[in-house]
Amino acid sequence: MNKKIGNRTVQLKNEPRIISAFSIVGPREGEGPLKQYFDEILKDELYETESYEKAEAKILTNTIQEAIKRANLKNKDIDYLLAGDLLNQIISSSFAARQLEIPFLGLYGACSTMTESLSLGSILIDSDIGEYVVCATASHFCSAERQFRFPLEYGSQRSQTCQWTVTGSGAMVLGKGGNFPKITYVTTGVVKDYGIKDANNMGAAMAPAAVDTLYNHFKDTGRKPEYYDVIVTGDLGSIGKEITQKLLLEYGYDIRNNYMDCGDMIFNNQAQGTDAGGSGCGCSASVAAGYFYKKLMRKEIKSILLISTGALMSTTSSLQGESIPGIAHAVSIEM
Amino acid sequence: MNKKIGNRTVQLKNEPRIISAFSIVGPREGEGPLKQYFDEILKDELYETESYEKAEAKILTNTIQEAIKRANLKNKDIDYLLAGDLLNQIISSSFAARQLEIPFLGLYGACSTMTESLSLGSILIDSDIGEYVVCATASHFCSAERQFRFPLEYGSQRSQTCQWTVTGSGAMVLGKGGNFPKITYVTTGVVKDYGIKDANNMGAAMAPAAVDTLYNHFKDTGRKPEYYDVIVTGDLGSIGKEITQKLLLEYGYDIRNNYMDCGDMIFNNQAQGTDAGGSGCGCSASVAAGYFYKKLMRKEIKSILLISTGALMSTTSSLQGESIPGIAHAVSIEM
Structure with a gap:
């Protein structure tokens, strides 16, 4: 009777569509091999704010807002915002949600958040719980470094197995119908x-x-x-x-x-x-x-x-x- | 066409049931007016662990496990665990999920987590995405005080408007049918x-x-x-x-x-x-x-x-x- 196939997978019979997407990245990401594909590249890591945490929240807010605009929708058309981030108590997402006034369900899946939000979002659309859902997340190199490792000002030496937290974000608007993925x-x-x-x-x-x-x-x-x-x-x-x-x-x-x-x-x-x-x-x-x-x-x-x-x-x-x-x-x- | 009524509400036509519930509280909560209603009352805040954070994870793990047992189910019967908590990066929930081996979707809604998980969980059941979902959360006075305010050892004076973080947890198993809420x-x-x-x-x-x-x-x-x-x-x-x-x-x-x-x-x-x-x-x-x-x-x-x-x-x-x-x-x- 249920829509699960096997142990862990749900088949989405109505095939929810990703009707728009938007991405913002930091200056370093904007110099990388994918630079031509990002929708906005920041000039500096602070993004005209006073702190890296505020910058991260602004990146996420703007990404979501632009994705909604690209779908020719208004915030009030969106049924749910599913978002999370790496910062303690997912403040980037909560502060983004505060500005956007969209019903908000906060997620925490660390760096798995994008597909966690897409999973729940596509299930909501597939099950006819609303018409439009936004799935989004962001991270910031400087806020993550100081929260998880050391403030950048220490100039700590990095291990070769270390990864580099991306300053960047992505938002996708899910809906029904149309020639979209x-x-x-x-x-x-x-x-x-x-x-x-x-x-x-x-x-x-x-x-x-x-x-x-x-x-x-x-x-x-x-x-x-x-x-x-x-x-x-x-x-x-x-x-x-x-x-x-x-x-x-x-x-x-x-x-x-x-x-x-x-x-x-x-x-x-x-x-x-x-x-x-x-x-x-x-x-x-x-x-x-x-x-x-x-x-x-x-x-x-x-x-x-x-x-x-x-x-x-x-x-x-x-x-x-x-x-x-x-x-x-x-x-x-x-x- | 969708199941939303008004701006913010979903009507659950199949009326998912809460087929079992379990709660654990700390010693102070166990001396309060509701003491006879809790399923387990801890003797001390450490719950036979080495830290308050480990105690919080253990409380949550055991609460979920007992709720599943009360529903006469095994962990492998559960389609999703929806859980979150107050600790940075929701470690209590992630470490509980590590032990339980149930597909896990981490949430962060601060103290709204119980109804956030029940909202998503009941939508999953109502939409036939699986048969059983566990919704759960926990908090711990000592881990929360030291994370959000001061370590208890400081003996900081508390303001009268302060609230007292509950050491406690609740888990509910959602399913279909039966004489349940x-x-x-x-x-x-x-x-x-x-x-x-x-x-x-x-x-x-x-x-x-x-x-x-x-x-x-x-x-x-x-x-x-x-x-x-x-x-x-x-x-x-x-x-x-x-x-x-x-x-x-x-x-x-x-x-x-x-x-x-x-x-x-x-x-x-x-x-x-x-x-x-x-x-x-x-x-x-x-x-x-x-x-x-x-x-x-x-x-x-x-x-x-x-x-x-x-x-x-x-x-x-x-x-x-x-x-x-x-x-x-x-x-x-x-x-």
Whole structure:
């Protein structure tokens, strides 16, 4: 009777559409390989505010607002805003919601937030709970560094396995009908923790969760990796990406031919000094809303499986000796 | 075509049922007026762990596990766990999810989390996205004090408008059919911020959000306050409660005859020294899963409107001079 297929996947029979998307990135991201795909590139990390946290909230607010405008809608047309971010108590999202006056459901999935919001958002549209839902998230290099590691002013040395939190955001408006990319399946993640405790090696901590969600997606849907033009994880970076394709091969799925990672795509690590690549909620959000949305709309790609990946620790849990739980949610988006 | 009525409310035509509930509270809550209704009362705040944060995660894990057992289900029967908490990066929920191996969607709604999770959970069941969903949250006095105010060891003096974060939790298993309380309507909140900056007066900061959600619920459903046996807010405490009923009267709705507040109910403030009353995600969660669920099952009450209320600031936003945004989500639960 229910719409689940297999253990973890929901088939969206009405195929909710992504009717618009918008992305903003910081200056460094705007110098990377995907620069031509982002909708707005900031001149500086403060974005005319007084703090990095206020800048992050402004980035998110403007991204959502522009995505709504692009869909030719007003804020009052939107039934739900599903958003979250990395900051303590998701203040970027709450302060964005304060300005937008849209019914707000706050999420926390760390860097998996983009697909968490797309999962719930597409289910809401598919089930006829309202007409339009906005799914969004953002992150900011400077606010994340000082919250999770050290204030930038310390000039701490970074480990080579470190990832670079993306200053960026992505918002998508979901609706019904029209010639837009459709969300066809949603596979929800289970928390996986293989005991990694190094907060400077998040790719390794999140890879098992990505593998588990990918494995279950293929099993539940009966699809093979080659069904998709691109399988793209959120922010595993160069190290986590390698682990993921190796582990999946052990489960019998070879994704090496069509596998990408947003964290691996957004920077030119060697030239830009971004260590193991991009991370943060804004990484998969900006790459999905910027690069992949345009590729799908232009029909240069016809299907992607997007798996945003999150590391669910806090500084407190790490200081108390806990390892890093990972999670990953997948959505298939098809033109 | 969609299931929304009015601006903010969803009518759940299949009326998902709360098929089981479980609550755990700390020692102080276990000495309060509702002590006979809680399912487990802790002997001490550490719950045989090494830190208050680990205790909070253990409380939440055990509450969810016991709620699932009471429903005669196994973890593998549960389609989704929707949970969140007050700690940075919702570590209590993520670490609970790590142990339970249930597909996990993390939420952040501060103290509004219980009705946020019930809103999304009941929509998932109503829309046939799976058979069983667990909605849960927890808070802990000691972990919240040290995160949001001061470590207890400082012995800081408390303001009289301060509320006392409840050490406690509540979990509800939602399913279909059976002689259980039904969730009939869900009204989602918009962020409201009237400029209150005093983190020691959260009741006043959250009251406008509660009023807004209540007003929209009555308007959307056409119901009058007297329809419900009890209208109960989450954790406005004695001060926020008074503001709420006064403000609503100005909007033409008199809730004075059947209005309660979980924060006002859980302690005997005068005798227990709990200032303006209880607060925290665990406040409305434990009172709803403990007291009200039993009252409904025993048919001593036939309908409640539960409105958990959240204050969406962080210590960083407060230090940066931001006021406190509030939110409130309402669910009607009827026998």
